[in-house]
Amino acid sequence: MGLMRSWVESANAADCPFPLNNLPCGVFSLGAEEPVCGVAIGAHVLDVAGLEHGGILALDGGPLLDVPFWNEVMGAGPGVWAALRARLIELLAEGSPHRAAVEPFLVPLAEVTLHMPFLVSEYTDFYAGRHHAFNVGTMFRGPENALPPNWLHIPIGYNGRASSVVVSGTEVRRPWGQVKAPDQAAPSFQPSRRFDIELEMGAVVGLPSESGQPVTVAEADAMIFGYVLLNDWSARDIQAWEYQPLGPFQAKATATTISPWIVTRAALEPFRTSTPPREVPLLPHLQEPGPMLYDIALEVGLTPEGGTETVIARTNYAEMYYSAAQQLAHHTTSGCAMNTGDLLGSGTISGPTKDSRGSLLEMSWGGKEPIAIAGGTRSFIEDNDTLVLRGAARGDGFTIGFGDCAGKVIPALADPYAR
């Protein structure tokens, strides 16, 4: 499939992240107006809430867009998702007879503020990248224990904290936490010195599942509304001290930043790709019935305050060992109910080479091998660094983008208990 041309001219450039093929879902505001649902097209946002209110867009069970989040559309299911996409293509395609009616609902992207695109019900983070698990396992437990015995059999995951999920652009304050270096006799409470990123994709659950009823991988895939870029900020020194025996807790609770746009599963269909070959066969209920990963090129940029950006990693979502559909199916095996708005982090996406690692922990090998950036080096994030994740699925003459997933790390509070 090639570029689908739109009368919104800026959407037709091969490197535009928001062609008619994409139509990602976000929430925007203009000036002091209330946030509303929008869809990115070229250099514009289409005010779909306005279109629905104006009767140009009608959805079964609607209105679904009269709230500043996409959850109502997400929960309405695949029929509504397909109808919405078909109608937007009809309205925005080159030669559409609806251009005059629709054009007043376009707002320049440069003029809007973007907000959280959906209400996060619960957030689960996985650990499902082969290279990342091996790298981190080697650093935390040694190479002989790097990959836990269960790793090749189930997508290892843990529940994260939904209240910490923020949209791109939100500043992230360096956390305090309890840490203990191996050479310290007792722990201390201090600002994290090893604050890090995790380059991930997030799958957004649209259709809920029932309590007590596991779902198949194919059913899980059909429940996914779309994908976002996701940066699971991680305090490595807090994590090292707290994570045994019950997993990361405060190390991951400061913030998780997502891209402002949910790219729908429909937009990513042309980029489906299989997970890598299994090293050991999966049990039947976790096997892929078809390609469930996506070929999405990913990169991380780091910009010091007042400096220039260095791209510190380039990798691809196809590096994951488990797909989001497999993760979601595993998530329901115990009968756990999944809800509209649940967010599943893929796990850190590292490739096999040093320049394709998805965390500074891996890039600098625990701080022992600082990486070069424009004008300096980095082991971990320094105050006022801005980190940006970018993703692109590249088709024949078009690009599917997510918008930047960015966050600036601001200094820790001088005294967290000063009132």
Add this chain to the structure above:
Amino acid sequence: MGLMRSWVESANAADCPFPLNNLPCGVFSLGAEEPVCGVAIGAHVLDVAGLEHGGILALDGGPLLDVPFWNEVMGAGPGVWAALRARLIELLAEGSPHRAAVEPFLVPLAEVTLHMPFLVSEYTDFYAGRHHAFNVGTMFRGPENALPPNWLHIPIGYNGRASSVVVSGTEVRRPWGQVKAPDQAAPSFQPSRRFDIELEMGAVVGLPSESGQPVTVAEADAMIFGYVLLNDWSARDIQAWEYQPLGPFQAKATATTISPWIVTRAALEPFRTSTPPREVPLLPHLQEPGPMLYDIALEVGLTPEGGTETVIARTNYAEMYYSAAQQLAHHTTSGCAMNTGDLLGSGTISGPTKDSRGSLLEMSWGGKEPIAIAGGTRSFIEDNDTLVLRGAARGDGFTIGFGDCAGKVIPALADPYAR
């Protein structure tokens, strides 16, 4: 403080769990009517939603009770909580001039169905009982590694799954899951054979905290609206295979049952008690500014299908090493925002003796020493067993109860993927 007498005569019995001193918050329905907020008093529920609607009860910022959950009251803060309690005492006290106006709003407890008392925002479970941590640690990692190095310094916790929290009386279906016994070459997918309870208390967060701003232990205590009984159902065989390195996931996601009544912090004030002496000093930000635990006697009953109940454990909430206020303060150290409706499980409450252990895993020492029950033995839960947690804070001539926290375990699905 002694019994506060009410004109609701059944509330004045020394063993009644719902005297005027208590006034716990629940949600009930009568027949086919919609669920509404109620407060237990003696053998009755007081329809407080009706009282508010009728103008007999007025709350700042109200109406707050016109929804079938307590979250709006919980989020309104300590001023409203105190005003509500004071007004209810005024209305229900012996000799109250309001009796005639209030009496029509009493419904016999025996006639109502009880529902979830609040919407759970997020659920966090801790591992903060000294005896439980030592027992389980010994079984999973050997006595020399039983207590992790961090355990005496921070309340170890992990994020659980809010979608799995259900109210007392909800049947719990035995889960399937991936397991691997040490003598198996490869894992298998099967119904859990080691399904278990965890006897816990749950703290219900009323007041939210701000993102980026840790709270002190005293502030945390003031954020807590009340407490429930909590049974964190656990599949030990699934847990043993999955929990390294990132903690329990599907093993704890089948269900978590809570009591139908939230007992407010105010009702528990006379029962405050300090945590046990520290084995090593806590860092200042986690130290107790005053007694933050409660003297609440707890017990667990097990009833086989068609059989009689055996009380299999008796313990006390005061056995915890960390209080809910300490746990909540720790939860915010990284800047994690806490929300109205967040639920914090205390961790399993085991005492020092075998008959005071809060899980079958401990009682039967991993299944090696089955316990005796009326008409048989148990290592773990068998199909159609009903488990009931009960709690009581006993004052001078009165008792504060939570209502039963009960669940019957029904057989696993024959084939979880049959459609």
